[in-house]
Amino acid sequence: MLVLSVFETPAWCGQQSHSLFGDAGARCSESPGGDDILLSGVPYIPLGWGLIIELVILYFISKKFRLERAVQLEYFETMTPKQEYYNLKGINFGLACVAFEVLDMVFFVAFRPRFRLAFLARTGYLFLLPAVLNLSQLVYSCLWEFFSIASFLIGTILLFAWIAVMIFQDMSLGAKGFHSFSSALYSMFVAGVSAEFLTTFLESYTTHRWVGLLWLVFLVIVHVLLLSLVLDTLTAAYMTYSEKYAEEEAEHKVKGILKAFRVIAEVTDSPNSSDNPEVTKKGFIAFIKEYSLSPKVVPMSEDKASIMFMAIDKDGSGLIDYEEFCGICRVIQYKVWCTRKDSFLATWCPALWDSGRFRRFRRFVVGEGGQHSQRAGLSISDMVHSSEDHLTSEDQASGPEQSAGIPGLERWMNVVLIVNLSLVVLETAYDLSKVPEPPMFEFLELVFSLVYLGEVMCKLSVVSFGEYWAFTSNQFDFFSTWLLLSTSVIERLFSGNLSTYANMLRLLRLLRVVKNLKNVDSVQFMVKTISKLLLTAKDMVILLGVVVFFFTLLSVQLVGGELYVGNKKLEGSEYLEEHMAVLNCNDVPCAFGLWVVMLLSEYVPNFPDAVSRVSHVPGTWIIFPIFYVCGVSIVFELVKAFTIEVFITLFRERARKEVKHEDAFERCLHVFRQALDKRGENLHYRESGNESQQLAIQEALERLGHKAEK
Template sequence: MAYILTMLAIIIIFYAWFGVIIFYDSPQGNEGFQNLLEAVWTLWICVTTANYPDVMMPSYNESRLTALYFISFMVISFFYLMNLILAVTVNSYDESIAERRLSRAVLSKELLTTAFKMLDHDNKGSINRESVMATMLILNQDVPEIQKLSKDERSIIFAFLDKDGSSDIDLDEFLNFGKILLLDLAKKSDYATFVEVRFPRVNQSNWYQGLCKFVKSKGFEYALDIVLVLNAVIIAFQDYPMLSGQDVTRDPHYSDGYIDTIWELMETIFTVVYVLEAILKITVEGWKRYSESPRNMFDFSITLMAVLASAYVYYPNAYSNSALIQFVVMARVLRLGRILFAMKAFQMFGTITIDIIPAASSVFMILFFVEYFFASMGVLLYGGLITRDPKNPLSYALLEADDFVDNKYWANNFNDMVSGMNVLFNLVVVNNWTECEIGFEYVTGAKWVRIFFFCFHLMGVIVLSNVVTSFIINAYFQQMKTLVQRLGWEENVEGEAMLKGARGVFDASTVTGTQTGVQSIYIARIKPRHMDIEVDERAALRNLFTRTNSSDVEI
């Protein structure tokens, strides 16, 4: 960014110089162009858009031609150079990510090659099954980052590696070792429902299977969507007086421990419907499968809050305040979001967002660190200067800062870390940051405070905010590409349709070749955080299933 920022600095200095000359001894010049430094500061604020178009109004009211000066400056500095900084940041970020991915791939290959040579004691060019199984056993004990693998699971991992079925692993197969370990293996028996385990006859009955088919059907979801829409309509009708701005006097008998109004009756009915929905889904799907769905857990949380709030509010003489139940009622309206995610486009946006969040946390931690550092500096430099204590003479100096006082920015200070972090977050948002800064100028009696605010804007807004934007853009396109492949919405380069779904179910005893008498059905899934390698693993799944010829294998 250095070259572009240098170009921006030159443009600002040139326009500032030009502005001092053309606005000399005029209202415009007296307000923001008294000298070169004041003009540079005024135009810098323009670049941040915090004082535009206010800054040009004194001269614009006198002559429309002066707009050419400010408009040309904003076009060059704000519309071109600031967006050029973003473009350069995105490009540099993409290049660094590609370079990092390449370097990690090279490092992985080097380390795995070294490991292969260490395991290949006889220099045969292959590793036998016993060596690989022993290696995974050592990993179980020494590497807490990977899940503990059972004997069956280690055998399945070996089966993934052994693509040619030779029971020996050559170097090309061994290079996939790190990727295969990212597979998430789970026993299918772990997903057995309570009814399947405790009441097998009921589970096999026609009426129960019909119920399961109905609960898993789209018709059940559509019926629930209709209930959600009806619930939202009734809530909107109930709240219409407040939504339209009318004065509303709450019923003093509302929620006095009894259900005695039509609205409370409807809210109770909807709560019962949502409870039945949760019970049916948990019964049919089992808690483990039900809880793996973020949407199910969101619905369950809202339903649980509604039940607890209803019990707390409507229990006789317990809590005669309707605010809590109304909050939960409004929270239930959020479940309407499920209707949006029924459409493919919103499904994609939602899934990508969930996948991006874990990686985005590290980027936002960098921004948090910068804010924390500047907040610490602010507490050291300006702590205690912003005050309303009449015994402190600084409070009278602060009263001279009209913009600061008019906006009631008293709490925007560096008297403690929490307040300092809030001030810096306001600066990241950019709007009205000059009104906050002017207060510190008055209490310090100097303009050197501008350097502090300028440095944070440079680091926090121009640099890090653009890095965050670059990350989101890069992550969005990367995850969208992976998601499109995962859901089978496009074909690969060979023209073969990608496997739909990211889960394989197979019989462990058939795959591993160990007939134990009890067949363990396993589910293999690619962990969401590693979707960039998903295509390779699915190829392994496809090869594995082709070799097993097991009737229990399905995609």
């Protein structure tokens, strides 16, 4: 539906044609007066085909809602007590949106108006997304704090608007924008919420210099104090809500783990009483098999499950209690996978693999920490219990890239990359000076590509492909190496100029030179902060996107086809004088660009001024102040508050001294890694959520344990 909204013919354009299946693209680019209308340039789907596609999409959307409703009513409403797997109110709202959009389609085909109301239903579907529903509670919880500051801001604007009217009502010079209370109110609003205060106050200040003191007081109160307080208030409200929500979610997950533990112990005939249940190995493996069927987790074999069970079963009784089961559950919440350490040469050519020269070569490629040897013939129990005596603090690292020191191959490749960087600088200097490059440069590019290929082959001769592929940096090196090599070879064979297109990848490849900066604490902290923001900001970005999507479609329906250079109603407007006609509402992509500019600039008064001149609907310009309040002042400020909260959390974790203590989770992960090491395998894992969620679960487990002791 989102893609259809971008490519469907705008309703204002389809009004000019009597055919639903004709090509409206050419007609949309020309106004009734023959003037050119700036469009985004995307190909439009004819109205008729667009309506057919929309009807098909609505069928599948309604089918989804009806199936969810049937599942909830048939299976979960009949439970005692009732359980909510799907929200019936949300389902009914979605079905109502589908019916509303169908009625809008019928009305549009029958009467062909210049606007449609389908954008209301399409936004409604987006509001049913889990991310939007969760964050809507956050927005609601922050509204009271926002309104408390907004009331002071509105009161300040009203006060200074009244003062300005009283001062300039009898003046003929320097009173632009302050002739009436309504104009003064809008002028003070623009000056207070945007960077256009200079334009607003310049004429009055030029004519009456003393009025600058009044404007200075206003700007200090609004820009320095109140607008800053808006962000501070939302940040505090967001942090309070996020901490409370994280605790509630963690407690909910822990209770779910406890319930699952009791169910597994009950159905697998635990030997102990119901007061102190324990899970057998057979029951745990059955649970892992069922859990692995989920498409959102990495499947775990029965062999790996046995290793994990024995890793957590410290006393070797064949039973695990609730605390140990929670440790395993925390492990499997990560995205966990195993890879074979050594390359195929360890199996195919053991004599070569164990030779002295090849051992030195392996140390040169992966360093001392990458020297692994496969051991066969050990039972799982032997591997687990023999590894318990070799637990070290370095076990948090896995893989050759985590070994202490820089391998010799890596140091040599850094030198090669620096030399290649010099070649790129020389090539750039020749290109900018429009001087032909020496033929030797092409040969050197091929040589460097072959050197990069040799690096990949060296690593794959020591470690397995799965181990090599487990690291993102290696994946990037692999693709860029083959791309650069293929373009260099094709250029030499066919005398083409394909290598020019690989210049950007070549430069990105050279960024490996700075890989050693990862050892600097400040660099580690900033990289961790940025990665956390990218991983956890998805829900916030979705909410912001929904708000921008709504105003984008709304503006296309209200003023589509009206903002163009030849429109006489826009003569003398700053919108045309500043050449802003490309930022219009004539189709969805162009309108999206306009609202992004509004979002980042906070408020652009030229847009509402232009809309008020051309719109057929009185008061249409009010959507821009509404967007400022909803999109900029609340949602976008919450995005900023989110980034501040993430930074503060990571900064506190960085400043806090780490206290290591071994719990069931650490022991399980610890021994599991050691047991896999005995088999010549490496354990890799990534967090499925974020670190704060994992810490919240751990704290909830501890609170539940304290309650049980009492």
